[in-house]
Amino acid sequence: MNIQIYGAKKCFDTKKAERYFKERKIPFQSIDIHRFGMSKSVFESAKRCIDVEDMIDRKAKAYKDLYMDYIDEKKREGTLFENPALFRTPIVRNGKEFTLGYCPDVWKNWE
Numbered sequence: 001m002n003i004q005i006y007g008a009k010k011c012f013d014t015k016k017a018e019r020y021f022k023e024r025k026i027p028f029q030s031i032d033i034h035r036f037g038m039s040k041s042v043f044e045s046a047k048r049c050i051d052v053e054d055m056i057d058r059k060a061k062a063y064k065d066l067y068m069d070y071i072d073e074k075k076r077e078g079t080l081f082e083n084p085a086l087f088r089t090p091i092v093r094n095g096k097e098f099t100l101g102y103c104p105d106v107w108k109n110w111e
Contacts, residue, residue: 003028003110006038007090013102014090020104024111033091037084046091049098052077057088 003021005028007014021028031038038046046055056076057063062085071079080086092099094110 002095004031004093005029005090006031006033006087006093008032008034011089016102017090017092020102020107026111033087033089034085038081038087038091040081042093043081045096046093046098047077048096050091050100052080054100055088055091056080056086060086062086 003026005014005017005021007017007030009032018028018030053076056068058068062083066079066083066086068076068079068086088100090101092103092107094107097110099106
């Protein structure tokens, strides 16, 4: 099992996800998605499991600053990828499987 948690330092659900894996002594790599973003290949893999519209944090300051409500659907994906502050967190990866948010019911099947 190779767990990666793409999260934000101030995100409560990211902290809960990290605690979930720590308590079970499951090693994981924590990546600050708002600071480092996500590689194109990981983003493409994540899109197979999570709808792009679900990955967008509509409460983020960047959402309003970039006028995301007015961006064409075809361009929203590129805008999300280019602006990591728009990602909802955490996005948890185990190989080719991804979850969005705090999902212990799914993660227990990964153990």
